[in-house]
Amino acid sequence: MGGGVEALNKARLVTKTSAQTVVIAPNIDADFSGLDVTLHRRPFRESDLDDAALIFVTDNGPDGMLAKCAARARRVALNVVDVPAECDFYTPSIIDRAPLTIAIATEGTAPVLARLVRARIEAMLSPRLGAIAALAGRMRRQVEALIGDSGSRRRYYEDLVQSAEVDIAVATDQGNIAAEALLGRHLEHKRQGSVALIGAGPGSEDLLTLRAQRLLQQADVIVHDQLVPDLVVQMGRRDAEVIAVGKAKGHHSFSQAQINSLLVRLAGQGKQVARLKSGDPMVFGRAGEEIAALRRADISYSIVPGISAAMAAAADSATPLTLRKVSSGLVMATAHGADDIELDHWAALAAAGITLALYMGKSIADKVATKLIAHGVSSQLPVGIVINAGRSDRAFYRGTLGALAGGTVPFPAGPAIILAGEAVAAGDWSGAADVAVELSKVA
Ligand code: SAH
Secondary structure: OOOOHHHHHHHHHHOOOOOOEEEEOOOOOOOOOOOOEEEEOOOOOHHHHOOOOEEEEOOOOHHHHHHHHHHHHHOOEEEEOOOHHHOOOOOOEEEEEOOEEEEEOOOOOOHHHHHHHHHHHHHHOOOOHHHHHHHHHHHHHHHHHHOOOHHHHHHHHHHHHHOHHHHHHHHOOOHHHHHHHHHHHHHOOOOOOEEEEEEOEOOOHHHOOHHHHHHHHHOOEEEEOOOOOHHHHOOOOOOOEEEEOOOEOOEOOOOHHHHHHHHHHHHHOOOEEEEEEOEOOOOOOOHHHHHHHHHHOOOEEEEEOOOOHHHHHHHHOOOOOOEOOOEOOEEEEEOOOOOHHHHHHHHHHHHOOOEEEEEOOHHHHHHHHHHHHHOOOOOOOEEEEEEOOOOOOOEEEEEEHHHHHOOOOOOOOOOEEEEEOHHHHHOOOOOOEEHHHHHHHHO
16 A cells, blocks of 8 residues: 555565565556566555555555555454554565575664665575575485485585585586585595685775675685785684785795695695785786796695785776876786886886786885986876775875885885875875985985
């Protein structure tokens, strides 16, 4: 009873069930097209309740009052939208992963809270959980035929619904293959490990992707770099083993070869390994070497992209990395160990307007700036530096390539991205410290 947006919301909910839905209102303003509903543009009549199981009343005028009284007299379950005291039942917030449904209800007291809780639970669950549940259903006969013992069957299903491998396979319609492979391994009593190379983003836990968070929740072991803050590591399963493999600047507690063999060994023991790297794993993350080692050892792996530091720095400073008519591209480069030929290339690209995002360059910023100028880049080229990008303790510096070349700015601790290019001038660097002024303070 009612024809506005609230009625539309309820109709959306009810039409997901097998019920027949009828909308009655003298004025139907909302757009019900596309929904399987019967519309009656007229006032409510008592006989409308003849076959009704439920009624929602969104009209708070006399017509709505009539509908409420009729519903009570006939004991038809009544929901008066937004008036919990007058409701016989409430509609919960729903997470729809058909065939799986999760309902969150607050007995009508705090629908906003229900929605927030829903968002949290939603983030924990793979969007493919419904497809995984359906897959488990399809596997049933095969599993019953092959695994006699009910405990072993349960372990199979536990693995199936939690396996990162199956989850990712379902995304590309390969779910059956992955489920059968898992079944084969169960029959051989082998649990196969796998490694997920996960981008942790720049260091704020809310810049993790949902997929990263989920895989962290499923991991038996989390192997992380120093640059990944504790808060992010703590997003993982509480009882997961956590191994810090160092790689902070200057302290290489594990060599790359040791990390590679660690990953192979852990996955070889049947563990689900989350290899957590800062930013995006494929950008200056030495992912190439780890992937090669996993391939050589025939260990399955997946890669989860993350927000790279350059993107976080761009967001923090509202700097468009590409900009129509100003910058037609972006170079992600490391200032560390770049040779003359590389510098020549970047200089030419920078001169053509391309934005440079320089990683690992903070301590040698002056030298890199000097070299770029020597290779022909204008000393007037705008430069912006973000330290601890994407984190609450970020710090900003701005200036020109020429100013940066003038000495070593006393930057605060933390990783830094140097952005250089004409597009940098389009960013919002108000509040940034001026590189030239900082230098003059040092002098
Ligand atoms: N894979 C990472 C890069 C790792 S290399 C990524 O995609 O971001 C390490 C370098 O990344 C650091 O020296 C620094 O230049 C940059 N970096 C990483 N995190 C950063 C952050 N929060 N802020 C600024 N720079 C960062």
